Amino acid sequence: MQDGLIDSFGRRIDYLRVSVTDRCNYRCFYCIPAEGVETAARSEFLSYEELSRLIGLFSELGVSKVRFTGGEPLIRRDMVQLVRLVAARRGIRDLSLSTNAHLLERYAGELVDAGIGRVNISLDTLDPDTFAGITRGGEVARVLRGINAALEAGMRPVKLNMVVMKGINDHEIERMLDFAVERGADLRFIETMPIGEAGLEGGSHYYPADKVLERLRNHCGENLFPVKGGKGAGPARYYQIGSGPVRVGVISAISRHFCEGCNRVRLTAKGELVLCLGQEDTVPLGEGLRRGWSDEALIRAIRDAIARKPERHEFGERRAVVRFRDMSTIGG
């Protein structure tokens, strides 16, 4: 194994998020603009063998955690095959998935057999009409069945992600917490991020994470405890309800950035390496791979890229909105 990936700020990069497609079967208004987004031609997407080769190189460089995301990862054909290929790579110890769960009831069992251990599921509301409104046509009942299927298949933890939006779903914060506790699922409340044109739309409903926390404290009273050691490399601040197993987190990309602990980079379906969610710089590893670069050349390109990973995003500062990129391409 090679030396690990340490960026110029001393952060160890051991986590890769892989967007397997830029297409989605939902059209969440804060993620995808009404007129849709320009998607890449399918021929530009790396094949599963190509993606697995790149992921294998990252694993040689010390990346042990991989999360598949999208677009919606489960709409890419035979996604389970990619999971199997990556699970077989030496050094990969933690395989997870981010999904809207529309297709999860069908695939949960196979995904677990192939190596997926954990899942993050987007669930902004429990109300069928609000859900159809936010997602422009999605069906919350299917998602709830997907959540049950993930729990039954043994994925742990199952984390629910709720983007909290003023005037849209902020009245459901407490109800969502009760739902998560009942199911034994973790829950994270997320601030809207100004990414892409649709992110602007979402930003107009911005609801600060500190206000969510205040509501949780009021709802749970003495029963809400900060999780000891709960501030890991990830962006969430975690709390637990009583002595129960469920963890509830808030993610505040805007009001409190969490870049100093950043341990991740992202790969798009075309094989572009994205160094920071909120900065422009990408490295076309997929292009290099298709031009016949050797493993050594690709590893050099990865190391050079990590050396220039930016210190932090600039949401809400110099650049109010990240216009150059859509969340649906990189997968959050």
Ligand code: SAM
């Ligand atoms: N389709 C999958 C899903 O639904 O989880 C994976 C991709 S989706 C882009 C990943 C996450 O990004 C979702 O939880 C979604 O709510 C979140 N997201 C998209 N646009 C966002 C925005 N502008 N602000 C905050 N979160 C956003």
